[in-house]
Amino acid sequence: ALQLDKPPPAREKWGKQVEFVLSGIGFAVGLGNIWRFPYLCYKNGGGAFLIPYFICLVTGGVPIFFLEVGLGQFMSEGGITCWNICPIFKGIGYGTTIICFLLNVYYIIILAWAFHFFVNSFSWELPWGSCDNWWNTDNCFRGRNQSTSGSGSAPVDPVVEYWERKVLKISSSIEEVGTINWELALSLLFVWILVxxxxxxxxxxxxxxxxxxxxxxxxxxxxxxxxxxxLDGAMQGLEFYLKPNFSKLAEAQVWIDAGTQIFFSYAIALGCMTALGSYNDFNNNFIRDCILISAVNSCTSLYSGFAVFSVLGFMAKELGVPVAQVAESGPGLVFIAYPKAVTQMQYSSVWAALFFFMIILMGLDSQFVGVEGFVTAVVDLFPGVLRQGRRRELFIIIVSVVSYAIGLLMVTNGGMYVFQVFDYYAASGMVLLWFCFFECVAIAYFYGVDKFYGDIATMVGYRMNPWLRWCWLYFTPL
Known part of the structure; x- marks a missing residue:
């Protein structure tokens, strides 16, 4: 007789419901909450920025967030096969899964940088706090008045030289890829093993x-x-962070920034929240869970701003410059502005280690949930093959090795430029925006918004407020 394949094992479920909530928080709350939101807030009118932020949140971010988690829970499928609910739109699943893979490849590079800083924080004197190291140039200058350096040319802060010459060993352009930086390659390997x-x-x-x-x-x-x-000067930093400038609300860019921040912060259009929702019990009250995750995510962004700008205010006072001059976003905040501020504090090594350990943890759960989302999507596509025995584990090893190999491009001398290309094109706001648009169109107009509302009522035991229905039909696609 022919040996038939065994049916795939039953799908796992969360051990406790709190694990879904914590995974959702861990994935959504990431580095963007620390390095992007506070900067956008100060740049776009301080406290006034919260108005477009919350409007975009309740009309765009939260409705899509609810849709993805609810879809995953209803279908008990990952980011690709959940679209069997409306097969004509299955391309959404393939597209978001590809974005998720690319995001996993380059997001982890930030963790490799952070791990490098974390390890080097364990020294009596922080290596980026002085100008007498082998990687420093004659232009290196540490002090209040940086109008000229010893060599007569423009002065460079020791933190900048440490970041560019010691950590990145950066070349002048993307054409000069150069060699692999083995310190960063080992950091990257260590983080991938953790993941x-x-x-x-x-x-x-x-x-x-x-x-x-x-x-x-x-x-x-x-x-x-x-x-x-x-710290002395903290209040100036906090005032700079939150002081409202309502005239900014007339600028289109402020609203665009608010919208893109919501999409990045809530990690939607990646298929990962769908994957997390798919491990819920069918009758789980995901509405309650999503409200909690959303509240924690947005409050963390605001809370992080206080921690960041209090320190930037202190640094501005120490250097005798306006806060605007030291305010940075993205890697510049985490790897230049904050490390520089820490060198001005007592027990600087302790605060540096604490800060970078926090960055590693915040990025780590975003990373491993991202990998889990990608793996779930592919395993659910081929359950008969990948759910048998230890094949799923073998598949995770293959994904990790391939991702690490691609990531090695980003720890070369020209790696920072490759990283920026991935960051700009792989998960750009416009790409995510289009996927969110088609998700709404698929569920609201093709599958049927009333039908989906009925499915949700079947799961949670009551009919939801019509607000989400209006959002899926009208507000969110706009």
């Missing part, structure tokens, strides 16, 4: 790891905030 062990057994392991990675950063963020507000 592998977090997702090795699926949600059985990742669901337990998030108890630490999603909760502990809040203790560290609070410690950094308490230290920040006790």
């Amino acid at each position: 592998f062990f977090c997702v090795q057994k699926g949600i059985k392991t990742s669901g337990k790891v998030v108890y630490f990675t999603a909760i502990f950063p809040y203790f560290m963020l609070t410690a950094l905030l308490i230290r920040g507000v006790t």
